[in-house]
Amino acid sequence: xxxxxSSSPSSSGVPERRGIPAAAxxxxxxxxxxxxxxxxxxxxxxxxxxxxxxxxxxxxLLAQQRELQAKIPxxxxxxxxxxxxxAKKGAGEALIADFEVSEGIFSRACIxxxxxxxxxxxxxxxxxxxxxxxxxxxxxxxxxxxxxxEVLVADLQFLRDQVTxxxxxxxxxxxxxxxxxxxxxxxxxxxx
Amino acid sequence: MQQxxxxxxxxxxxxxxNINKFGxxxxxxxxxxxxxxxxxxxxxxxxxxxxxxxxxxxxxxRFQIGExxxxxxxxxxxxxxxxxxxxxxxxxxxxxxxxxxxxAQMADLKKILYGKxxxxxxxxxx
Numbered sequence: 001x002x003x004x005x006s007s008s009p010s011s012s013g014v015p016e017r018r019g020i021p022a023a024a025x026x027x028x029x030x031x032x033x034x035x036x037x038x039x040x041x042x043x044x045x046x047x048x049x050x051x052x053x054x055x056x057x058x059x060x061l062l063a064q065q066r067e068l069q070a071k072i073p074x075x076x077x078x079x080x081x082x083x084x085x086x087a088k089k090g091a092g093e094a095l096i097a098d099f100e101v102s103e104g105i106f107s108r109a110c111i112x113x114x115x116x117x118x119x120x121x122x123x124x125x126x127x128x129x130x131x132x133x134x135x136x137x138x139x140x141x142x143x144x145x146x147x148x149x150e151v152l153v154a155d156l157q158f159l160r161d162q163v164t165x166x167x168x169x170x171x172x173x174x175x176x177x178x179x180x181x182x183x184x185x186x187x188x189x190x191x192x
Numbered sequence: 193m194q195q196x197x198x199x200x201x202x203x204x205x206x207x208x209x210n211i212n213k214f215g216x217x218x219x220x221x222x223x224x225x226x227x228x229x230x231x232x233x234x235x236x237x238x239x240x241x242x243x244x245x246x247x248x249x250x251x252x253x254r255f256q257i258g259e260x261x262x263x264x265x266x267x268x269x270x271x272x273x274x275x276x277x278x279x280x281x282x283x284x285x286x287x288x289x290x291x292x293x294x295x296a297q298m299a300d301l302k303k304i305l306y307g308k309x310x311x312x313x314x315x316x317x318x
Contacts, residue, residue, distance in 0.1 A: 025208055081258035096263040098254055109260070160219060161212040168211060172203060175312075 017158045020057055023050065023165040029176040032169075040177040047170045054163045061156050068149045075142045082117055082138065086131050089113055201309055214301045214315060217294050224291045231284040238277045245270055 016022050026032040033043055088095050095111040118128045119137065129137065245253065245266065253269045254261035264272075302315050 025205055027205070028202075077258040081260070084257050084262065097257075097260040098263075099260040106261075157216055157219075160215060164212050164215045165208060168203060168208060 014158070018155055020054075020155070020159055020162065022158075023054075023162040023169065025165055026169050026172065029172055033173070040173060043173055044170060047166055047173065051163065051166050051170070054159060054166065058156070058159055058163070061152060061159065065149065065152050065156065068145055068152065072142065072145050072149070075138055075145060078119075079135065079138045079142065082131055082134050085111070085114065085117065086135070089115075089131070201312060207305070207308065210301055210305055211313075214298060214305065217298050217301070221291065221294050221298070224287055224294065228284065228287050228291065231280060231287060234280050235277070235284065238273055238280060242270070242273050242277070245273070 014022055033040065036043055036046075038046065085095065090113070092113070094113070097109050097111060098106045099109055101107045114131075116128050116130050117134045118126050119134055120126050248266075251266055252263045253266050255264040255269045255272065256262075305313055305315060
């Protein structure tokens with residue numbers, strides 16, 4: 001792991017975040033290369049590899065994000081239904097609903113006044129809850145999902161920052177090398 | 193690689209942070225554009241459905257709640273759709289405002305970064 005260049009002042013502050021190592025910001029390419037003890041090509045290879053690793057993590061996080069973003073509307077729909085049932089309570093009349101039995105096939109259900117609902121908890125487990133408790137449970141699930149999403153988004157932002165820093169470092173190392181070669185080329189003919 | 197690649201414009205930590213910020217804003221801008229598109233579509237759908245409601249002469253409408261279509265009296269559906277339209281409208285407005293603010297911030301950052309790096313940096317959408 002490359003050590004952070006000692007001259008970098010209070011950097012973004014975090015050396016790593018949830019297992020994602022921060023990309024060290026390079027103040028001076030020359031110092032950076034001598035600290036690493038690598039020549040330009042090895043340094044570039046190292047940075048490219050880092051970039052690949054970041055990309056892998058990014059894909060993983062994006063997949064998790066999509067999952068959460070699908071889960072949240074689902075929970076909200078459940079909350080809607082429970083709220084509707086609660087509202088209907090005491091009205092005396094049953095709720096008639098058409099639901100999908102299979103693709104394209106619907107059936108009619110007559111839902112009497114009820115005090116409880118069954119919630120699907122996953123893993124082939126379904127529990128019966130009184131309506132209010134169900135609302136509370138769903139509400140807390142929703143909040144957890146939203147909080148996880150927030151943390152995930154922050155992780156992604158951090159990760160993308162590191163990717164940007166690494167890309168800029170790669171460009172600078174490359175440019176520095178080009179500059180060095182040019183200076184050497186200019187110096188060489190003068191030596192004859 | 194750009195010919196300006198031989199230049200020795202040093203990249204400071206502040207520059208790096210500006211570049212990072214630009215990247216973040218750009219990502220957020222794309223997300224926002226998608227969200228705005230969805231919100232506009234939802235708007236249209238709500239408009240269509242309230243128009244359909246006016247045209248229909250049925251007293252009971254099948255209104256989607258969750259995964260099922262509940263039989264709901266027409267007036268209640270009209271009320272619900274109005275609420276949904278309002279909420280969606282507010283959401284759309286909020287998104288548009290965020291987008292405008294981001295576009296402005298990105299324009300500022302572009303000025304700063306192009307000012308320092310000129311040709312050595314490319315901030316355009318490819």
